[in-house]
Amino acid sequence: MATNTLSRPALRLKGSVADIPARRKRAPLSRILATVIVAVLAVAWLIPFAWATLTALKSETEAASTPISWIPASGFTLDAFTKVLGSGNIPTWTLNSLFTSAAITAITLVISASVAYAISRIDFRGKDLLMGVIIASIIVPPPVLIIPLFQQMQSLNLIDTYWALILPQVIHSPMVFVLKKFFDQIPRELEEAALMDGASRLRIFTTIVLPLSRPILAAVAIFVFIGAWNNFLWPFIATNDSSLLTLPVGLQTIKSAYGIQYAQNMASALLAALPLILVFLFFQRQIIKGVATTGLAGT
Amino acid sequence: MSTVRIPAPTGEPAPAAPPAKTSPGKRSTARLARPRSRRDNIHGWAFSAPFLAFFLMFLVWPMISGAYMSLTGKSLTGANSGFIGLANYAEAFGDSDMWRSLGNTLYFTLISTVPLVVIALALAALVNMGLPAQWLWRLSFFSPFLLASTVVSLFFAWMYNPELGLFNDVLVKLGIPPVAWLNDPAVAMWAVVIATVWWTVGFNFLLYLAALQNIPQQHYEAASLDGAGGWRQFFSISLPQLGPTTVMIVILQILASLKVFDQIYQITAGGPGGATRSIVQYIFEAGFTGYRLGYSAAISYIFFGLILFIALVQVFITRKRSA
Incomplete structure (x- = not known):
């Protein structure tokens, strides 16, 4: 390796003049080709959205007629959307999803950040064991817990409440690990100075550590929120009352109730997809960065 | 800890650093690195307690109760034929x-x-x-x-x-x-x-x-x-x-x-x-x-x-x- 690096400057001097025209010619061509391939795939990736949108804008008879057409002969209509919004519970379910996901995210952030801070900074008896147990728990697949959790929620009389939706979803062991690693990198000098001035641990945590950790807290929040917003299995089991369902679970009941109302099915799906897609359009950079930093820590 | 560590990468021999300058740093290092105190134990577990409570209630406990349940004939209707050993498995x-x-x-x-x-x-x-x-x-x-x-x-x-x-x-x-x-x-x-x-x-x-x-x-x-x-x-x-x-x-x-x-x-x-x-x-x-x-x-x-x-x-x- 060392010799390689040393020989490079010499190579550059020798080859650069002759190489540059050749490389300039080659690079754009392959780049154009790559752009075309990626563009075709990107369009293919958008087809399900486009097809769902066009279907939702048709009348039911038009949506169910053969041969299928992209542009309906009788023109576009908003009937499906008005029917779904008028009769269905989609606004209620959206609010339920918003409330439970926000609560899950807030509780997860508070409890994960404080345990991660303790493990990163405070020298207490048993902390290695605690970290070991938290890391080991990453391997437990949530579906294994649904039967005993259902039983537990039933005996606590919490089935069909927001509590049943929120409480079991706030344990995100990989996120504790992600936060601990971030706290480890914050220089200790600031905290030491504050400690010498007699500040309490809690004060140091809330006024020094947390403000410095905004990027990682945002990343964790985004990751947890998306997961909670889209979670299906547990909310599907924990709630039956139509007014308490989250959006994904509510949509499942619509599908069985509407049967062959294709335009209305697609209108509901699009309305359900809308909030997160809008959020994504506005916060694309933060969301992508957040997923890239927390993603490998575990889903 | 860090006040000691920082000079090391620069290649300076740490002990040669001027003694007058290190004394405040040393004191604060000693404060943080002192052996486990009662206070640290209390603070550590206090900060861990909220997560730990959820962890025990909604992860550890279901793991245990699920393991026990798998050894019983428990039914969703409330009927329970009791402990049946490994029969389910x-x-x-x-x-x-x-x-x-x-x-x-x-x-x-x-x-x-x-x-x-x-x-x-x-x-x-x-x-x-x-x-x-x-x-x-x-x-x-x-x-x-x-x-x-x-x-x-x-x-x-x-x-x-x-x-x-x-x-x-x-x-x-x-x-x-x-x-x-x-x-x-x-x-x-x-x-x-x-x-x-x-x-x-x-x-x-x-x-x-x-x-x-x-x-x-x-x-x-x-x-x-x-x-x-x-x-x-x-x-x-x-x-x-x-x-x-x-x-x-x-x-x-x-x-x-x-x-x-x-x-x-x-x-x-x-x-x-x-x-x-x-x-x-x-x-x-x-x-x-x-x-x-x-x-x-x-x-x-x-x-x-x-x-x-x-x-x-x-x-x-x-x-x-x-x-």
Whole structure:
């Protein structure tokens, strides 16, 4: 390796003049080709959205007629959307999803950040064991817990409440690990100075550590929120009352109730997809960065 | 700690530092590094307590009560035939439906993990070639990941519709006979895989793109000066550099695919004839449509055993490779 690096400057001097025209010619061509391939795939990736949108804008008879057409002969209509919004519970379910996901995210952030801070900074008896147990728990697949959790929620009389939706979803062991690693990198000098001035641990945590950790807290929040917003299995089991369902679970009941109302099915799906897609359009950079930093820590 | 450590990398011999300057630093270091005090013990556990409470109540306790439940004949109707030892496990190991669901799950894991890793890598490598409008590609490939499984399932069930669906319409126009996407046992799992790839490949794509952008640009510059072309650079620089990322993505993908439930349940409901029923769906059905919580808990633990086994194999393989 060392010799390689040393020989490079010499190579550059020798080859650069002759190489540059050749490389300039080659690079754009392959780049154009790559752009075309990626563009075709990107369009293919958008087809399900486009097809769902066009279907939702048709009348039911038009949506169910053969041969299928992209542009309906009788023109576009908003009937499906008005029917779904008028009769269905989609606004209620959206609010339920918003409330439970926000609560899950807030509780997860508070409890994960404080345990991660303790493990990163405070020298207490048993902390290695605690970290070991938290890391080991990453391997437990949530579906294994649904039967005993259902039983537990039933005996606590919490089935069909927001509590049943929120409480079991706030344990995100990989996120504790992600936060601990971030706290480890914050220089200790600031905290030491504050400690010498007699500040309490809690004060140091809330006024020094947390403000410095905004990027990682945002990343964790985004990751947890998306997961909670889209979670299906547990909310599907924990709630039956139509007014308490989250959006994904509510949509499942619509599908069985509407049967062959294709335009209305697609209108509901699009309305359900809308909030997160809008959020994504506005916060694309933060969301992508957040997923890239927390993603490998575990889903 | 850090006040001692900082001079070290600069190469200065630490003991030679002026004694007058280090004394305040030393005192604060001593404060933080002192042996465990009662106060630290109390503070540490106080900060850990909220997480620990949730952890014990909603993870540890269900693990224990589930393990016990798997040894009983507990039913959703409240009836309980009491402690029956390992009878549920014995029954499960002789249950052909359980084995079939397990087989379906492994099959899905195999045929979904390969495209979810390979396509993600290919897309990331293409986009990373310095294409214009990076945000646009990320938007297209990643946005499906933000959809709920129910939305994805509604989209694809509609496109798989035998007469009115987009897929068969395209096939017929190309002169290919239509396919019974969701009613042919040989095709249904592939239909689910196509939907799954569309839905989640953007996540792995983002992870790969981030990893590619972390590779120092000098590596490529040096290689191109040495005359290495695009393909050569990809295979001898990018791929080896992506090794650790790939190992992590594959592990996470396998563990995620083994837990498949949502999209299968919603698109095919496990059909036709149980051809796509996953093990998680079998757990769900044994408990909530068969009312047999004890039996369902036993299958949960068999599934957990499988996950543990695969995780241990992966730890073993990655250890061996890195050694």
